[in-house]
Amino acid sequence: MYISMDKVLRSISIALDLAEMSSIGTNSIIEDVTNIDYSKHLFLNHSQRTCYISLCLAKALNINGTHLEELYVSSLLHDIGATNFLSKSHSSNEFILGHCLTGSEITKSFPIFNNISNFILYHHENWDGSGALKIKKDHIPVQSQIIRLADLTDLLYSDDIPSYSQKTHITSWIKKNKNKIFCPEVVDAFLEVSSTDMFWLDLENTSYLKYVLDKVSPIYDYELDLYKFMDIAYIFSEIIDNKSAFTAEHSREIAELCYRVGKTIGYDETKCIKLKIAGLLHDIGKLAIPKEILDKNGSLNKDEFSIIKSHPYYTNIILNRFGEIGDIGFWACNHHEKLNGKGYPRGLKSKDLCEEDRVIAVCDIYQALIEDRPYREGMDFNRAFSILDKMVSEGLLCDKAVYYLKKAITQKN
Template sequence: MRISLDKTILAMAIALDLAEINSIEDTYVIENVSKINYSEHEFFHHSKRTAYIAIKIATELNLDTESMQCLYISSLLHDIGVTSSVSLTKNHTSEKFIKQHCVDGANILNPFPVFNDISDIILYHHENYNGTGAMGLKKDEIPIISQIIRIADLIELSYKEKVPSFKQRDYIIDWIKSKENIIFSSEMVNAFLTLSQKDSFWFDVENVAFIDYILLYNSPHLDIYLNLQDFEKIAEIFSRIIDSKSKFTAEHSKGIAYLAYKISKHIGYSKEKCTKMKIAGLLHDIGKLAIPSKILDKNGPLTKNEFSIIKTHVYYTAIILNKIEDIPEISEWASNHHEKINGDGYPNRLNGDNLSEESRIIAVCDIYQALTEDRPYRKGLNIHKAISIMDEMSEKNYICKNALNHLKDIVLK
């Protein structure tokens, strides 16, 4: 099985932007040297726009093909450490948050061979040319790709989504010039100044978030494909990010992946299909990155509006995973875990005629895992109480009786 790395990275970038929107929304983060207020920025499409700007600056610098590919991946994933670091802003300074998300991002990616080349780049993407950055590197000690991401990131953070580009380009240009030899090297500033004279650059910055062609046309070609085992490792990265969003779901995705894999083996699925089921379990809640933590962690019943927001997470799971065209089955199984046999589930109100056995299994694993975990409003239930509740759900035709029996074969041994 071959899975496009390019499509996988773009899907990850969508997930990270959704996470960043909701991670930063209730915080007040101002970086000391740049004085940019992160909490005032709208992070819709931040990764895509940063990647586009970085690629265009790198083109001015005549970066070689291999470095350009590394830059493209790094710029799309540069803020991968944000979701595990954002809680620091409640009790620590902004500088602590900025440093920690660089460290966390590098640590998340470092164990995986496919990302070995970019973990250090992400670690150093908040360095300043004069040595006042997160890790204290200065001048040529800072990797060139990290320098490019730094200037692209700050250009994007300075850009206002709802203001036409022609009304803000002069301000951004002047601001970048004022930070020469402080945040940016002369080489970076001059490359940007040359680029900034092209109207087409600003038009693309304005539209890259909404027109996929712009990034696709300008990005380096990644003729790299993952096998299923490599993709499983990436899924493990994102399950850690998903589960770290709330202290009450620290092992949720991992637990569902374990159950789905065990049931799949018990049924007699092929080795490949068992792995796909495990991955579906790891990624089933990736859409929860779009849900504010204050709703996920609420210590009490959700309001009607809050539940409506919670329900969107499976929609976003489908949006993210459908970006990866090589995994349609995994996307389907992961996205259907809140559908019900009687057609009263969400988001598509599918009924039993439209729900595969695999989707039904992921659904019962999700319910069991949720019932047995501690939540803000209750302690986790014991196995027998959880199964008793699920038996009632099966009788009401909410969940599949056969899928529940397979679950019982595993957890009641």
């Protein structure tokens, strides 16, 4: 099984945008140097538009080969540290510095990304040295300089206004900050590419964003085997679980449970690894859920519960864009379905749910029961299984899946 790295990267960028959309509006984050209020930006397609602008600038600057590939990946993932840090940030300066440091650490921890960690670390540095880390001029990697201008261009851009009505303002703002925030050569490249109507129309027509990005992006045809894909899934499970202070290690624990249950049932190693990956990614859709709902200390009201119930839908949207991941995506998306058709989001019934769907559903419920939550302490083994057994008797869960989960846990202990 091989998975396109390019599709994974673009899917991750969408997940990052969903996370920022659901979180950053609740924090007033105004960058000192630019005076831009991040909380006013929608962040829809932000990562891919930043990537598009970056690649246009790279073309004007005659950047190609490996350097272009590095810019492509780092611009798509430039805000990968933001999701983790939004739950910890208490000030604009903390957020700016924190998400750069966190993003650099995340990408450094994985071999495929470690060559871009510095570009992400310095993507908020200013040409005159007034950025968070006080790096200046040519000490800032050119990829970071490009991302800085591309990032701010998209933050200045509004989807509510036609591009022709705002391009003069944006261009003037960029020119005004030449030699201050921006490298002069990068500004000159921007003035060149932004002089065409095509550039602004491409920014405006987000419905065609895949086409727009395809026409400027390098051929990034790296393929991931199942184990490298699992490495990426582990990184993203940490980002998912850090969205809420009360779900640390949730996805990893479910992944390990799924793997052990698969082994107990007698699945081969490949299927067990696929189950583990599905467990790691099953809650990726929670990146789209506002943090105040995830962390609410009490029962959710009807509207809040409806929002929570949408997270498997977003998991499906994100994982579908990964390409040929086969059953992994289906298993991950179906973890809140019930045998009687009363689950969500698709209302699938027993005949529609395979054994692997049922295993992940049971592992998810068990793990949630034993974890501490804002409104209750975690349950012990016996109490958790009494609830699972009751759900089996009510026709909600698979008795075989519950049996093998219990067997997997007791065998380990």
